[in-house]
Amino acid sequence: MSTAAERRDPIKPAARVARQNQDVWSIVNEAAAASPIQPIVNMGQGFFGYNPPQFVIDAAKASLDKVECNQYSPTKGRPRLKKAIANAYSPFFGREINPETEVTITTGANEGMLSAFMAFLEAGDEVIVFEPFFDQYISNIEMPGGKVVYVPMHPPPNGSTTTSSASEWKIDMEQFEAAITPRTRMVVLNSPHNPIGKVFSREELLAVGELCVKHGIIILSDEVYDRLYYVPFTRVATLSPEIDRLTLTVGSGGKNFYATGWRVGWLIGPENLIKYVSAAHTRICYSSVSPLQEATAVGFEEADKHDFWNQSKREMRAKMTKFNAVWDELGLPYSDPEGGYFVLVNMSRVKLPADYDFPPHVASRPRDFKLSWFLIKELGVAAIPPTEFFTPQNAHIVEDWLRFAVCKEDSVLENAMERLRGLKKYIH
Numbered sequence: 001m002s003t004a005a006e007r008r009d010p011i012k013p014a015a016r017v018a019r020q021n022q023d024v025w026s027i028v029n030e031a032a033a034a035s036p037i038q039p040i041v042n043m044g045q046g047f048f049g050y051n052p053p054q055f056v057i058d059a060a061k062a063s064l065d066k067v068e069c070n071q072y073s074p075t076k077g078r079p080r081l082k083k084a085i086a087n088a089y090s091p092f093f094g095r096e097i098n099p100e101t102e103v104t105i106t107t108g109a110n111e112g113m114l115s116a117f118m119a120f121l122e123a124g125d126e127v128i129v130f131e132p133f134f135d136q137y138i139s140n141i142e143m144p145g146g147k148v149v150y151v152p153m154h155p156p157p158n159g160s161t162t163t164s165s166a167s168e169w170k171i172d173m174e175q176f177e178a179a180i181t182p183r184t185r186m187v188v189l190n191s192p193h194n195p196i197g198k199v200f201s202r203e204e205l206l207a208v209g210e211l212c213v214k215h216g217i218i219i220l221s222d223e224v225y226d227r228l229y230y231v232p233f234t235r236v237a238t239l240s241p242e243i244d245r246l247t248l249t250v251g252s253g254g255k256n257f258y259a260t261g262w263r264v265g266w267l268i269g270p271e272n273l274i275k276y277v278s279a280a281h282t283r284i285c286y287s288s289v290s291p292l293q294e295a296t297a298v299g300f301e302e303a304d305k306h307d308f309w310n311q312s313k314r315e316m317r318a319k320m321t322k323f324n325a326v327w328d329e330l331g332l333p334y335s336d337p338e339g340g341y342f343v344l345v346n347m348s349r350v351k352l353p354a355d356y357d358f359p360p361h362v363a364s365r366p367r368d369f370k371l372s373w374f375l376i377k378e379l380g381v382a383a384i385p386p387t388e389f390f391t392p393q394n395a396h397i398v399e400d401w402l403r404f405a406v407c408k409e410d411s412v413l414e415n416a417m418e419r420l421r422g423l424k425k426y427i428h
């Protein structure tokens with residue numbers, strides 16, 4: 001029999017949830033709550049400051065009146081939504097996607113990716129992730145026992161002095177190939193990219209895809225911003241039948257229809273990959289929210305009728321252009337996004353007062369955390385420090401940058417711009 005001393009503290013958390021560092025969202029939210037300037041303009045987290053389009057809202061309301069929409073959906077998703085997605089995406093993929101075998105519905109893209117890692121990783125298997133990365137990838141890979149292997153993306157050489165296209169953030173293909181080992185099972189791609197705003201070119205995707213074919217690596221292509229691109233957009237799955245055979249493409253109803261709280265996502269891919277993702281998803285959460293799957297199906301069915309996709313892209317592009325004018329005005333360079341709704345701004349010319357009183361948990365973090373704290377406290381604008389999306393050894397690459405989300409009402413952007421003009425006196 002074990003003694004009390006030998007027994008584990010009953011409330012000691014598992015290592016996977018007991019991280020030391022306070023996460024970026026809680027630091028930013030804490031600063032926002034404590035700022036003397038209220039209410040804060042929150043351009044930090046990538047949630048929308050406005051509602052989904054009316055035809056999608058109406059569909060959500062109507063779905064609650066249908067008996068079957070208030071009950072369990074099939075574990076792989078509602079047939080109507082799988083069909084709507086297959087219909088919407090077959091033209092992009094250049095082939096007929098089978099809604100029954102090649103699409104599976106998940107609880108947001110995030111749980112879809114967790115299901116994909118759960119489906120294919122054994123303990124110790126490696127997954128290559130490019131830095132910067134969407135932070136959820138890491139725990140999603142580590143929970144099933146996977147090991148993350150990081151490969152940094154390199155910023156534009158003149159990023160601290162000149163505004164340049166987000167396309168100038170590059171993967172060093174030799175570094176990528178050197179990271180591949182016999183244990184590499186998967187690689188995560190993200191295009192359009194959060195936080196960089198890069199849309200990977202056909203050539204870049206082909207280079208990555210061909211190496212994955214050569215080494216037998218599954219590609220998890222996170223394309224949640226797939227409707228927001230301002231340059232030609234290529235889907236890696238379409239580059240060759242060999243690449244398609246290894247690719248799982250991830251989508252998000254939350255991002256597509258401005259409804260991040262709905263938690264509707266999906267994966268598209270060949271049957272022999274999708275069936276295992278579905279199996280993992282069934283074990284994780286059984287099935288996903290029924291009425292909002294139904295509403296997302298209507299969203300896809302009716303989007304073209306409302307010219308929604310063109311309008312969505314046009315509006316987001318206009319928000320981006322409108323907001324970035326303030327950086328041109330202030331003379332602060334930014335990485336001009338090719339897609340998505342984030343912009344990275346280089347703040348190396350912003351001089352923080354030497355005697356500024358940062359709390360210890362901010363003072364101990366890279367300079368971008370201090371910049372973020374300072375902007376919240378002094379100007380009342382929240383942005384995200386992007387070193388959070390890097391490993392400590394590569395954090396220096398982005399310690400002068402901040403990420404702003406422009407998916408907000410125009411009046412909010414105007415308010416933010418007015419406040420950000422207050423940076424003038426700190427710019428040297």
Ligand SMILES: Cc1ncc(COP(=O)(O)O)c(C=O)c1O
Nearest residue numbers: 108109110134194224252254265
């Ligand atoms: C790159 C990326 N992938 C996935 C997600 C998660 O999408 P969802 O809300 O559908 O889980 C996000 C959300 O911010 C994201 O930025």
